[in-house]
Amino acid sequence: MYIGQQLHFGLFIYPGGHHIAAWRHPDAASEQVTELDYFRRCALACERGKFDSLFVGDALAARESRGRVVGEVAINNLDPVSVCAAVASVTEHLGVVATLSTSFHEPFLIAAKFATLDHLSGGRAGWNVVTTSQDQAAANFGREPHMEKSLRYERAQEFVDVVRALWDAGERPIAHRGRFFQVEGSLGLPRPPQGRPVLVQAGGSPPGRAFAASIGEAIFTAPTTLPEAQAFRADIHALMAACGRRPETVKILPGFSPILGSTMAEAQRKEVELDELVHPRVGTWMMSEYLKFPLYDLSPDAPVPAADVRAANPDLSPAAGAFLDRCVREALTIAHGGRILARSRTHQSFVGTPETLADHMQTWLTQGGCDGFNLLPAWFPAELDLFVDEAVPILQRRGIYRHDYAGPTLRSHLGLAVPEPVLAAA
Numbered sequence: 001m002y003i004g005q006q007l008h009f010g011l012f013i014y015p016g017g018h019h020i021a022a023w024r025h026p027d028a029a030s031e032q033v034t035e036l037d038y039f040r041r042c043a044l045a046c047e048r049g050k051f052d053s054l055f056v057g058d059a060l061a062a063r064e065s066r067g068r069v070v071g072e073v074a075i076n077n078l079d080p081v082s083v084c085a086a087v088a089s090v091t092e093h094l095g096v097v098a099t100l101s102t103s104f105h106e107p108f109l110i111a112a113k114f115a116t117l118d119h120l121s122g123g124r125a126g127w128n129v130v131t132t133s134q135d136q137a138a139a140n141f142g143r144e145p146h147m148e149k150s151l152r153y154e155r156a157q158e159f160v161d162v163v164r165a166l167w168d169a170g171e172r173p174i175a176h177r178g179r180f181f182q183v184e185g186s187l188g189l190p191r192p193p194q195g196r197p198v199l200v201q202a203g204g205s206p207p208g209r210a211f212a213a214s215i216g217e218a219i220f221t222a223p224t225t226l227p228e229a230q231a232f233r234a235d236i237h238a239l240m241a242a243c244g245r246r247p248e249t250v251k252i253l254p255g256f257s258p259i260l261g262s263t264m265a266e267a268q269r270k271e272v273e274l275d276e277l278v279h280p281r282v283g284t285w286m287m288s289e290y291l292k293f294p295l296y297d298l299s300p301d302a303p304v305p306a307a308d309v310r311a312a313n314p315d316l317s318p319a320a321g322a323f324l325d326r327c328v329r330e331a332l333t334i335a336h337g338g339r340i341l342a343r344s345r346t347h348q349s350f351v352g353t354p355e356t357l358a359d360h361m362q363t364w365l366t367q368g369g370c371d372g373f374n375l376l377p378a379w380f381p382a383e384l385d386l387f388v389d390e391a392v393p394i395l396q397r398r399g400i401y402r403h404d405y406a407g408p409t410l411r412s413h414l415g416l417a418v419p420e421p422v423l424a425a426a
């Protein structure tokens with residue numbers, strides 16, 4: 001743990017909100033989720049709260065699964081780079097992090113897009129490097145079956161090497177000949193203001209964590225308990241050391257989905273209100289997808305059949321395995337487990353007052369569970385405003401959160417140095 005450590009916040013924007021029923025909530029601006037003004041309102045709230053960044057996920061397949069519960073799930077994200085460019089143009093300080101997949105793009109195009117975003121935003125761009133776990137995405141590119149996971153991460157590693165070489169080389173050509181890519185030429189652009197846009201990663205599997213530790217400067221993760229978060233952070237730091245990287249060159253940001261009230265009773269009432277908006281079929285669908293096991297023919301009141309799920313899926317992801325353990329520990333029914341997933345889409349959810357939220361965050365920070373949080377408000381924009389206006393001032397008074405931005409770039413918000421160009425890479 002570092003002395004004087006401070007929290008970092010990023011906003012994970014999601015159409016309507018992170019609660020699966022957010023779009024049905026009367027206060028969620030669901031009908032505006034494709035409008036610039038919606039993003040502007042959220043981005044300005046982030047700047048008011050001195051957040052590091054606003055982050056937009058990608059979506060390479062529709063949010064439905066083989067025809068199930070279409071329409072009960074939020075619509076897809078708009079194109080992330082376009083949203084980030086639009087947000088950068090209506091803000092002054094906020095970092096903008098867009099997701100693009102190394103499995104379905106080419107390094108030259110991604111290097112050019114993020115160099116452009118970094119120039120236009122004055123050094124506020126970040127790239128969330130994903131390999132796309134959604135099998136259905138492959139169908140939209142004529143690339144079925146989707147590449148096997150470890151191969152996806154091998155491709156991603158070479159992909160990032162090429163992108164970094166292009167950024168570092170600026171207007172000079174590179175000559176890359178590798179297993180997946182051949183690139184001979186230059187972006188023909190000056191080096192981006194941040195040297196390299198910030199690299200964000202969220203791998204959870206063993207190859208995903210190794211990749212995150214080798215390239216990630218901010219890492220998203222989804223632990224739901226402090227011991228899980230501590231173990232993840234310690235693991236990433238150990239993997240980084242093995243790559244010759246120091247732990248302070250990364251910020252680890254667990255997802256955090258708050259529902260706040262001025263009293264505990266008010267916060268709980270809001271949570272129940274949202275729970276009641278979740279259709280039971282949606283909960284069952286979320287459980288089936290997450291556990292990769294069809295639960296559709298079982299009663300929603302039946303216990304989660306953990307042994308059957310494990311037998312059918314020996315290589316369940318660590319996060320899904322931890323959730324399954326929780327189902328057993330707390331003797332959850334399918335309906336109850338589904339409501340938990342529905343609340344936060346598998347991330348940590350928190351129901352309480354701004355004071356208890358500050359206590360909770362302070363504990364996670366000081367006990368080595370995180371460097372900050374990737375904030376997932378249950379619905380937009382009201383829950384985001386509540387966090388910024390009611391919780392942030394408490395964290396500032398406690399000295400664990402900044403009162404203002406220290407510099408103009410995303411790297412300066414994250415306390416990351418501008419990397420020296422590695423021209424040998426060319």
Ligand SMILES: Cc1cc2nc3c(=O)[nH]c(=O)nc-3n(C[C@H](O)[C@H](O)[C@H](O)COP(=O)(O)O)c2cc1C
Nearest residue numbers: 057058099130132133202203204205208220221222
């Ligand atoms: C906060 C967060 C946001 C994510 N956003 C995306 C995304 O936009 N696109 C995507 O393909 N994957 C996204 N992922 C998934 C991760 O990239 C990764 O695939 C997942 O955590 C599982 O890890 P694994 O690939 O190592 O199995 C996200 C994960 C987290 C925790």
